[in-house]
Amino acid sequence: MKKILIFSILTLSFLGEALATHIRAGEITAKRIGCNSRTYEFTLTAYRDTGSDILFGNGEFKYGNGESIILNPDGYSRKEIIDDEVELVEFKFEYTYRSDGNYIVSYVEDYRNRGIVNMSQSGQTAFYVETLIRIDTFFGCNDTPVFLIPPVDKAAVGALFYHNPGAFDVNGDSIAFKMVIPQSREDVNVGNYRSPEVAAGGQNSQQTGPATLTLDEILGDLIWDAPGLKGEYNIAFIAEEWRSIEGEWILLGSVTRDMQIIVDETDNDPPELEIPMDTCIEAGTLLEADIIATDPNPESLVRIEGFGGPFVLNPPATLTPNTNAFFESPTTSKFSWQTDCSHIRENPYLVRFKATDNGPGIRLTSFETWSVTVVPPAPKNVIAESKPQRSIEVSWDEYNCGDAEVIQVYRRVDSFDFTPENCEIGIPENGGYELIGAVPVDQTSFLDDNAGQGLDFGATYCYRLVAVFQLPKGGVSYASEEVCQKIEATGPVVTNVSVDQTSDVNGEITLSWLPPLDIDTDVYPAPYKYQILRSNGGGFEAVGVIEDDTTFIDTGLNTLSIQYEYQVELYLVNDEINEDNLIEVSANASSVRLSSVGLFESIELNWEANVPWSNTNQDHPYHYIYRNKAGSNASSLVLIDSVDVTLNGFHYLDSGQFNGETLINSEEYCYYVTTAGGYGNDEIFEPLLNDSQIICARPDDQIDPCPPFEVAFELDSPEKCLDFLADKDCEFNQFQNELYWNANLADSCDSDISYYEIFFQEELDTEFELIGTTRDTFYIHDNLPEFAGCYMIRAVDQSENRSSFSEVFCKENCPNIAFPNIFTPNNDGKNDTFTPFFQKEFEAESIPLNKCPRFLEQIVFNVYNRYGKLVYSYKSGGENGLYINWDGTNFGGEELPSATYFYEAIVTFDMLRPENREKRYKGFVQIIR
Numbered sequence: 001m002k003k004i005l006i007f008s009i010l011t012l013s014f015l016g017e018a019l020a021t022h023i024r025a026g027e028i029t030a031k032r033i034g035c036n037s038r039t040y041e042f043t044l045t046a047y048r049d050t051g052s053d054i055l056f057g058n059g060e061f062k063y064g065n066g067e068s069i070i071l072n073p074d075g076y077s078r079k080e081i082i083d084d085e086v087e088l089v090e091f092k093f094e095y096t097y098r099s100d101g102n103y104i105v106s107y108v109e110d111y112r113n114r115g116i117v118n119m120s121q122s123g124q125t126a127f128y129v130e131t132l133i134r135i136d137t138f139f140g141c142n143d144t145p146v147f148l149i150p151p152v153d154k155a156a157v158g159a160l161f162y163h164n165p166g167a168f169d170v171n172g173d174s175i176a177f178k179m180v181i182p183q184s185r186e187d188v189n190v191g192n193y194r195s196p197e198v199a200a201g202g203q204n205s206q207q208t209g210p211a212t213l214t215l216d217e218i219l220g221d222l223i224w225d226a227p228g229l230k231g232e233y234n235i236a237f238i239a240e241e242w243r244s245i246e247g248e249w250i251l252l253g254s255v256t257r258d259m260q261i262i263v264d265e266t267d268n269d270p271p272e273l274e275i276p277m278d279t280c281i282e283a284g285t286l287l288e289a290d291i292i293a294t295d296p297n298p299e300s301l302v303r304i305e306g307f308g309g310p311f312v313l314n315p316p317a318t319l320t321p322n323t324n325a326f327f328e329s330p331t332t333s334k335f336s337w338q339t340d341c342s343h344i345r346e347n348p349y350l351v352r353f354k355a356t357d358n359g360p361g362i363r364l365t366s367f368e369t370w371s372v373t374v375v376p377p378a379p380k381n382v383i384a385e386s387k388p389q390r391s392i393e394v395s396w397d398e399y400n401c402g403d404a405e406v407i408q409v410y411r412r413v414d415s416f417d418f419t420p421e422n423c424e425i426g427i428p429e430n431g432g433y434e435l436i437g438a439v440p441v442d443q444t445s446f447l448d449d450n451a452g453q454g455l456d457f458g459a460t461y462c463y464r465l466v467a468v469f470q471l472p473k474g475g476v477s478y479a480s481e482e483v484c485q486k487i488e489a490t491g492p493v494v495t496n497v498s499v500d501q502t503s504d505v506n507g508e509i510t511l512s513w514l515p516p517l518d519i520d521t522d523v524y525p526a527p528y529k530y531q532i533l534r535s536n537g538g539g540f541e542a543v544g545v546i547e548d549d550t551t552f553i554d555t556g557l558n559t560l561s562i563q564y565e566y567q568v569e570l571y572l573v574n575d576e577i578n579e580d581n582l583i584e585v586s587a588n589a590s591s592v593r594l595s596s597v598g599l600f601e602s603i604e605l606n607w608e609a610n611v612p613w614s615n616t617n618q619d620h621p622y623h624y625i626y627r628n629k630a631g632s633n634a635s636s637l638v639l640i641d642s643v644d645v646t647l648n649g650f651h652y653l654d655s656g657q658f659n660g661e662t663l664i665n666s667e668e669y670c671y672y673v674t675t676a677g678g679y680g681n682d683e684i685f686e687p688l689l690n691d692s693q694i695i696c697a698r699p700d701d702q703i704d705p706c707p708p709f710e711v712a713f714e715l716d717s718p719e720k721c722l723d724f725l726a727d728k729d730c731e732f733n734q735f736q737n738e739l740y741w742n743a744n745l746a747d748s749c750d751s752d753i754s755y756y757e758i759f760f761q762e763e764l765d766t767e768f769e770l771i772g773t774t775r776d777t778f779y780i781h782d783n784l785p786e787f788a789g790c791y792m793i794r795a796v797d798q799s800e801n802r803s804s805f806s807e808v809f810c811k812e813n814c815p816n817i818a819f820p821n822i823f824t825p826n827n828d829g830k831n832d833t834f835t836p837f838f839q840k841e842f843e844a845e846s847i848p849l850n851k852c853p854r855f856l857e858q859i860v861f862n863v864y865n866r867y868g869k870l871v872y873s874y875k876s877g878g879e880n881g882l883y884i885n886w887d888g889t890n891f892g893g894e895e896l897p898s899a900t901y902f903y904e905a906i907v908t909f910d911m912l913r914p915e916n917r918e919k920r921y922k923g924f925v926q927i928i929r
Contacts, residue, residue, distance in 0.1 A: 021049070021052060021111045021112060021113050021114040021122070021123035022048050022049050022052035022055075022056065022111070022113055023048060023049070023056060023109060023111065023127040024047045024048065024049050024112075024113050024152050024232075024234075024260040025047040025150075025151040025152050025234070025257070025258050025259050025260045026046035026107075026127070026151070026257075026258055027045055027131070027147060027151070027255055027256065027257040027258070028042060028043070028045075028105055028106070028107060028130070028131040028255065029043045029045070029131065029143075029144045029145070029146050029147075029255060030042050030105065030131060030133050030143060030144045030253075031043070031144075032141060032142060032143055033094065035140070038096055038097040038098070038099075038100070038135055039094055039095070039096040040094065040096075040097075040133065041092060041093070041094050042061075042093055042094075042095065042105060043090060043091070043146075044061065044090070044091040044092075044107055045088065045089075045090050046088075046089050046090075046127075047086055047087070047088055047089075047150065047151060047260070048087040048088075048089055049085055049086070049087075049113040050081065050085045050086065050087050051085050052113065055073035055089075056073065056076075056089040056109070057072060057074075057075065057076060057089065057091065058070075058071065058073060058109055059071055059108050059110070059127075060107070060108055061091075061093075061105075061106075061107045062104075062105065062107070063095050063097075063105055064102075064103030064105050064106070064133075065097065065098075065101075065103055069093070071109075075091060076089050076090060077091060078090035082152075083150075083152065086150075086152045088150065097135060099135075100135045100136050100137065101135055102132065102133075102134050103133050103135070104130050104131070104132055104186070105130065105131045106129065106130040106131075107128070108126050108127070108128045108184075108185060108186075109127050110126050110127075111123055111124055111125060111126060111127065112125050112127050112190075112234070113232070113260075115232055116260075117199050117200065117229070117231035117232060118193060118198075118199035118234065119191060119192060119193050120190075120191040120192035121191065122234075125184050125190050125191065126184040126185060127184075127258065128182075128184055128185055128186065128188075128258075129183075129236075129258050130183075130186065131144060131253070131254065131255045131256065132253045132254045133253045134251070134252055138245070139243065139245065139250065140243075140245075140472065141171070142171055142173070142243070143169075143170055143171060144241060144253055144254075144255050145167045145168060145173075145175050145239050145255055146167070146168055146169075146170075146312075147165045147166055147168075147239075147255075147257060148167075148168055148308060148311070148312070148352070149163075149164060149165055149166035149307045149352060149354065151257055151258070151259035151260065152259070152262065153259075153260075153262070154261070154262045154263075154264070154362050154363060154364065155224065155227050155261050155263045155264075155364075156263070156265070156266045156268065156270075156362060156364055157202075157226075157227050157228065157229065157230055157263060157264070157265045158202070158203075158226050158227070158228070159205060159227075159269070160205045160223070160225050160226050161223070161224040161226065161261065162221065162222070162223055162366065162367050163221075163222040163261070163367065164220055164221050164352050164367050164369065165222075165237075165239070165257060165259075166307040166308060166350075166352045167239050168308060168309040168349075168350075169241060170309070170312075170313075171243075171472050172346065172347055172472050172473035173242060173252060173472050174243070174249075174347065175239050175240065175241060175242075176217050176240045176242060177215055177216065177218070177219075177220045177238070177239055178215070178217060178238050178240070179215050179235065179236070179237050180236050180237060180238055180256065181193050182234050182258050183236070195213055196213055196224060196227070196233040196235060197211040197212055197224060197228075199229075200227050200228040200229040200231070200233065201228040201229060202226065202227065203226070204226055205225050205226040211224070211225060211226055211227070212224075212225050213225075213235075215237055219350070219369065221367075221369075222235075222237075224261070227261075227263040229263065230263045230264045230265050231263055232260055232263070233261045233263065234258060234260050234261075235259050235261070236256060236258045236259065237256070237257055237259070238254050238255070238256050239254060239255045240253075240254045241253050241255075243471070243472045244471065244472075245471070262362075264361070264362040266359075266360070266361035266362045266364070267360060267361060268297060268300070268357065268359055268360050268361045268362060268363075268364050269295075269296045269297055269364070270355075270357065270364035270365060270366045271293050271294060271295040271296075271302050271329070271355040271356070271357045271365075271366050272294050272295070272355070272366060273291065273292070273353055273366055273367070273368040274291070274292040274293075274294070275289075275292075275368045275370045276289045276290075276370060278348070278370065278371035279371075279372055279373075279422060279423070280372075280373040280374075280375050280422050280423035280425065281339060281372065281374060281375065282374075282375055282377050282478065283339050283341045283343060283375065283376055283377060283402065284339060284340055284341065284401075285339055286336070286339070287317075287336070287337045287338075287339060287372065288334065288335065288336050289334075289335045289370075290332050290333075290334060290335070291306070291319070291332065291333045291334075291335055291353050292330055292332050293329065293330065293331050293332075293333075293355035294329050295329040295355075295357045297357065297360065298329075299360065300329060300357040300358060300359060300360070301326030301327060301329065301357065301358045302326060302327060302330075302355055302356070302357050302358075303323075303324065303325065303326045303327070303355070303356045303358075304331065304353060304355055305354045305355075305356070306319040306333075306335065306351065306352070307351075307352040307354065308349060308350055308351040309349045309350070309351075310337050310343075310349050310351055311351075313343060315338055315340070316337075317335060317336065317337035317351075318335075318336050318337075319333050319334070319335055320333060320334045320336070321333065326356075329357075335351075337372075339374050341376070341401040342402060343374040344374050344376050344401070344402045344403075344469055344473065344475045345469075345473040345474065346469070346474035346476070347373075347474075348371040348372055348373040349372045349373070349374070350369050350371060351369070351370040351371075351372055352367055352368075352370075353368050353369075353370065354366070354367050355367075373423065373425075374475075375423075375475070375476075375477065375478055376401055376402060376476070376477035376478070377401055377467075377477060377478065378420075378465070378466070378467075378477050378478040378481070379396045379399055379407060379465040379466070379467055379477070380396065380397045381396055381397045382394065382395070382396045382463065382464075382465055382481060382483045383396070384461070384483040384484060384485040386485055386486075387447065387449075389449060389454055390449070390450075390454035390455045390456075390457075390487050391447055391448060391449035391450075391454065391455060392447075392448045392461055392463075392485045392487075393445055393446070394409060394445065394446045394447075394448060394463050394465070394483070395444055395445040395446075396445075396465060396480070397444065398444055399441050399467050401467070402469060403470045403473070404441040404467040404468065404469050404470075404477075405440075405441060405468055405469060406438040406439060406440060406467075406468050407438065407446075407465055407466070407467055407468075408435055408437070408465065408466050408467075409435070409436055409437045409438070409439070409446045409448070409463060409465055410427050410434065410435055410436065410464050410465070411433065411434060411436045411448065411461055411462070412431065412432045412433045412434065412461075412614055413432075413456075413459045413460065413461060413612070413613055413614040413679060413680060414459075414460055414462065414613075414614040414677075414678055414679065414680030415462050415482060415618075415680055416428070416431045416432060416433070416462065416482065416616070416618060417618060418479065418482070420478045420479055426476040426477070426479060427464060427466060427479050428479070429649070430616065430646055430647060430648065430649045431616065431646070432615070433464060436448060438468070441467065448461070448463075455487045456487065456586075457487060457489045457490060457491040457493050457516070457584070457586065457587065457612075458486075458487065458489035458493040458517065458518075458679050458681050458683070458684055459486070459487055459612055459613065459679045459680065459681065460484050460485070460486045460487075460679060460681055461485055461486075461487065462483065463482065463483050463484070464479045465479070466478070466479055466480070484680070486680075486681060488518035489516055489517040489518045489519075489681070489683070490516050490518050490519045490520075490584060491516050491519075491570055491583070491584030491585065491586055492513045492530060492550075492570050492584065492585075492586040493513055493514040493516075493612075493679070493684060494511070494513045494566065494568060494586050494589040494611070494612060495512050495513055495613075495684070495685075495688050496510060496511065496513075496688060496689075496690055497510075497511055497564070497565075497566055497590060497591045497592075497609075497690060498510045498592075498689070498690040498691045499591050499592070499691050499692055499693045499694075500553075502559050502560055502672075502693040502694040503557075503558070503559060503560055504558045504561060505556070505558065506555070506556065507555075507557035507558055507559030507693070508553065508554065508555050508557065509553075509554045509557060509559065509564060509591055510551065510554075511532065511552045511553075511554060511566050511589075512551045512552075513550050513568050514550060515528060515550060516528075516583075516584065517683055519583075519584075524572060524583055525572075526573075527547070528547075528570055528571065528572060529546065529547040529571050529572070529573045529577075530546045530547075530550070530552075530568050530569060530570060531544070531545050531568070531569040531577050532544040532545070532546065532552050532554070532566065532567075532568060532569075533566065533568070533585075534554065534564055534565070534566055535564070535565045535566075535588075536558075536562045536564055536565075537562070537563075537774075537775065537776045538776075540565075540567055545577065548573075554566075559591070559693045560693060561753075561775075562775070563593040563775065564590065564591050565588050565589065565591075566588070566589055566590075567585050567586055567588055567589075568585070568586040569582055569584075569585045569586075570582070570583040570584045570585070570586075571583060586612075588610060588612070589610070589611045590609050590610040590611060591609065591690075591692070591693070592607055592608075592609040592673060592690050592692035593607060593608055593609065593692065593693070594606070594607045594671065594672060594692035594693060595607070595695065595754050595798050596671070596695055596697040596798040596799065597697075597798065597799050597800050598697050598698050598699050598700055598701030598798075598799035599653075599699060600665070600699065600700045601656075601662050601663050601700070602653055602654060602656075602663055602699055603653075603654045603663060603669060603697050603698075603699055604651065604652070604653050605625065605651065605653075605654065605671060605673065606650060607623075607650050607673050607675070607692055608650060609675065609690070611677070611690075613678055613679045614677050614678060614679075615645065615650075615676070616645050616646055616677070617646075617676060617678045617686070617687065618646055619678065619686065619687075620677070620678065620686060621644045621645060621646045621647075622642040622643065622644055622645070622676060623642065623673055623674065623675050623676060624639055624641075624673065624676075625639070625640050625641045625642065625654070625671065625673060626638060626639055626640065626671060626673070626674070627640045627654065627669055627670065627671050628670055629668065629670065637670065637694070640654070640658040640659075641654075641657070654669070663699045665699045666698070667698065667699075668697065668698050669696065669697060669698070669699075670694055670695065670696040670697075671694065671695055671696075672691055672692045672693065672694045672695070674689055674690065674691050675689070675690050675692075676688065695752070695798065696752070697798055697799060698799075701797070701798075701801060702801070703749065703797075703801065704797070704801045704803050704804075705744070705749050705752075705795040705797045705801065705803040706744035706745075706746050706749035706795065706803055707744060707793070707794055707803040707804045707805060707806045708742060708743060708744060708777070708793045708794070708795060708806045709741065709742055709744050709806065710740075710741060710742045711739065711741040711791070711793060711806050711807065711809045712739075712741070712809065713737060713738065713739060713740070713809070713811050714737075714738035714739075714740065715737075715738070715811075718812070721787065721814030722816060722850070725814065725849075725850075725854060726849060726850045727849055728849060728852075729839065729849070729852075730838060730839035730852035730853065731839070733785055733786075734782075734783070734784075735782075735784040735785065735786055735787050736780055736781060736782035736783070736784055737780075737781045737784065737787060737789070737791075738781075739778060739779045739781065739791060739793070740777065740778045741777055741778075741793055743777055743795070744795070744803075749803070752797050752798050753795045753796070753797055754775070754796050754797055754798045755773045755775045755795075756773060756775075756776075756777075756779070756794065757770055757772075757773050757794050758770070758772045758773065758774065758779050758791065759792045759794075760781065760789055760790070760791055761789060761790040761791070761792075762788075762789055763912070764790070764912060768790075768792055779793075786813050787811050787812065787814065788811060788812055788813045788911065789810070789811055790808050790810040791809055791811075792805040792806055792807075792809075793805070793806045794806065810912060810913075811912075812911060812913065812916060813854070813855040813909065813911055813912070814854065815854055815855045815856070815907075815909035815910075815919065816851075816852060816853060816855075817836050817837075817853045817854075817856060817905075818836060818837045818851040818853075819834075819836050819837070819903070819905065819921065819923060820834065820835075820925065821923065821924060821925055821926060822925065822926045822928060823888070823925065823928075824927075824928045824929065825887050825895070825927065825929065826929055832887065833884075833885045833886055833888075834885075834886040834887075834888070835885055836853050836859075836905075837851040837852070837853070838852065838853055838883055839852060853882070853883075855910040855911070856882050856907065856908075856909060857908045857909060857917075858875075858876050858877060858882070858908040859874075859875075859882055859884065859905060859907050859908070860873075860874070860876075860905070860906040860907075861873070861874040861875075861884050861886070861903065861904075861905050862874075862903065862904045862905075863886070863901050863903050864902045864903070864904075865896075865899070865901060865902075866899065866901075866902075868902075871890045871891070871896060871901070872889070872890055872891065872896075888929075895929075896927060897927070897929075898926075898928055898929045899926070899927060900924050900927075901924065901925055901926075901927065902922070903922070903923055903924070903925055904920065905920070905922075906918065906919075906920055907919050907920075907921060
């Protein structure tokens with residue numbers, strides 16, 4: 001009898017498992033209903049094993065906030081047989097959250113389908129999936145990604161298996177994928193889970209090693225190379241959704257998908273797909289392409305399917321023929337998509353094509369992904385017109401395509417021939433254009449006056465525009481056609497700032513210019529004289545006057561370490577040099593500055609110059625590289641190569657290619673560069689050739705520079721700090737710290753310092769952050785709300801080796817407060833209350849500025865009578881302000897008699913060091929009524 005009972009129990013248990021197990025795969029996605037609400041439409045999609053009689057939909061759906069519902073199997077919104085023994089079941093429902101927050105939405109139901117190889121007792125293991133949604137007004141409107149390709153797929157033993165979920169984010173956010181273990185409850189993994197390549201064993205398809213399973217974290221491509229054992233295998237992965245907000249990548253949410261791979265033995269080979277090359281297309285253009293599928297088995301028929309964003313947008317893409325029928329191999333389907341401005345986004349659309357054959361045996365598939373970027377059209381009908389005060393107005397047609405946010409205006413000197421092709425989006429990288437402004441998309445003009453300074457004499461300015469689209473979709477348009485306009489040369493036109501001699505004390509630079517070609521000679525008749533101004537990083541100072549010539553040789557310079565900049569002032573030859581007689585001043589023009597980075601058996605060169613002409617000139621595109629070994633003078637350096645800067649920028653890598661000899665790491669090599677440029681003006685000769693300084697460097701330079709020393713502040717004492725503030729308004733808050741140091745050129749270090757890095761610590765318990773770099777041995781840290789903070793500095797050489805940090809040096813605020821010694825609380829509107837001295841509203845000169853309270857945070861104020869009894873107390877904070885405003889009454893509000901009282905003020909200041917924050921002030925105050 002006992003044996004019969006046990007057999008009956010086991011039989012019932014098996015039958016219960018057989019009948020109750022049915023779930024293969026699934027996921028939850030969410031769509032926000034309106035950006036101003038917290039209402040979501042959730043879609044629960046499951047894939048059921050039709051070999052079971054159990055319907056899907058008997059589980060619990062949780063909203064992540066403590067509320068949940070139990071589904072009714074008859075409440076589905078969609079049900080469809082999509083493959084042999086695979087049924088898709090979909091439920092939809094709405095829910096409104098009461099507050100912002102992070103919510104893990106989940107669904108759990110008994111049970112998974114039985115016989116899953118890589119977990120224990122799958123027929124008695126619950127099916128669980130979850131989705132994270134984050135509701136935050138800072139993030140903006142958002143939906144989760146959706147998966148457009150079903151998560152039940154078939155593979156063959158010994159053959160490479162490829163699958164892609166077809167993830168699409170309608171908001172244009174970025175999606176990242178990662179593998180996880182399938183779960184049976186929240187935070188509970190299924191029992192004895194093994195990754196499919198481990199559970200199935202076997203070799204890869206090339207028989208060169210064990211099987212592998214990989215998931216591409218960007219594309220979502222799942223590759224199993226290759227299944228070793230037939231059966232059903234489940235995996236799970238998370239699709240995370242990321243958005244760039246104010247330059248920081250923020251996780252918006254995630255969807256967990258549970259997927260099943262059905263592996264069988266077969267002699268079938270998968271079909272092959274032929275798709276177009278990745279492409280870009282202008283919004284509004286019709287995109288058409290042929291998709292071809294071929295099957296290596298002559299008896300097999302093939303079907304092509306398409307998935308991805310274009311198929312779910314409006315208007316949608318189409319794939320013809322659109323049918324589940326199979327066709328003879330090879331077969332061709334026609335892809336067609338009429339794009340429009342609503343399709344614009346920065347990230348490409350990933351169009352997934354799937355080819356499926358009809359056997360023999362198990363049906364096999366192959367996937368290919370086509371990347372299509374829908375690019376905004378360029379702004380149209382751009383015009384450039386000269387305006388007074390050496391300015392140019394750029395105008396264009398109103399831009400009315402999609403959600404464009406701004407029109408960016410780019411400028412360069414001299415024309416640059418460029419016609420965008422396919423995926424050449426935005427401004428060409430090495431075209432020499434600089435961004436000079438951005439205006440709201442509904443604005444149709446921009447005035448370029450060079451930030452109020454006027455554009456440079458004699459230069460032809462050329463402009464291109466692009467439209468930039470709102471995030472999260474984003475996107476940048478094709479560049480507009482170029483328009484140009486010339487500025488008349490009514491002042492000196494600098495043509496050369498060329499380094500003739502490199503030295504730390506005897507450097508030499510040749511400065512050349514043209515006279516004012518377009519000046520009104522009736523008003524300003526020749527001859528002229530010119531005053532030369534020079535700057536080494538600070539202000540300009542006069543260094544010479546030239547008459548009847550347009551060349552100046554500047555000597556006694558440190559061209560080894562310093563980049564010099566020049567201006568040329570124009571005067572009538574007989575006029576005294578002063579501001580009243582100044583006619584015009586040229587644009588600033590600097591010497592060419594060359595730097596290097598030592599690499600293994602090679603040296604990288606980089607150069608730059610701040611000049612009014614263009615050194616990216618298509619008529620003269622080459623800059624020239626000269627080299628020799630250390631110890632050579634400039635005349636012995638030889639031309640070794642040239643760089644087309646319109647293609648490669650101002651960079652060159654010397655690996656010995658000019659003579660086929662590899663650079664030797666232990667030897668030093670010296671270089672200079674000759675740049676070539678022009679103004680784009682037929683009256684100004686080209687090319688304008690200018691030499692950099694000579695630099696010397698070693699490949700694979702491992703010698704660090706020494707740290708700076710004798711670091712200090714300009715205002716290096718509380719007294720100097722208060723002197724600085726003595727004439728500043730009490731509400732002054734535009735502080736700056738001027739830092740100084742000495743270069744450490746010890747023989748044990750690399751003395752060829754390229755620049756210094758400045759690090760700042762706002763509070764003693766915070767991290768140091770890099771705030772700037774400089775080639776000088778001083779730095780001005782401005783736009784500060786206070787003085788307080790700490791600094792460290794380190795040197796960087798031309799090979800990007802960094803010194804250790806200097807000592808930490810800190811600056812404190814200089815606190816200040818002062819109290820009167822008498823007040824008259826008689827309600828006459830004058831001196832009625834006791835306060836620290838402060839600047840009263842609308843009374844700018846109510847107190848001497850050296851008595852202003854500075855860096856005040858809190859005050860505790862106690863008053864005692866002549867017997868030492870506390871008669872009044874006050875503490876700032878809440879409704880109590882910092883300035884006390886004592887009216888001469890006691891705790892009960894009764895007037896204190898005229899007398900002399902003792903006070904103590906405990907004042908807390910905003911200071912860097914805690915021990916400096918609190919100060920006590922004691923004194924006497926007389927009440928006179």
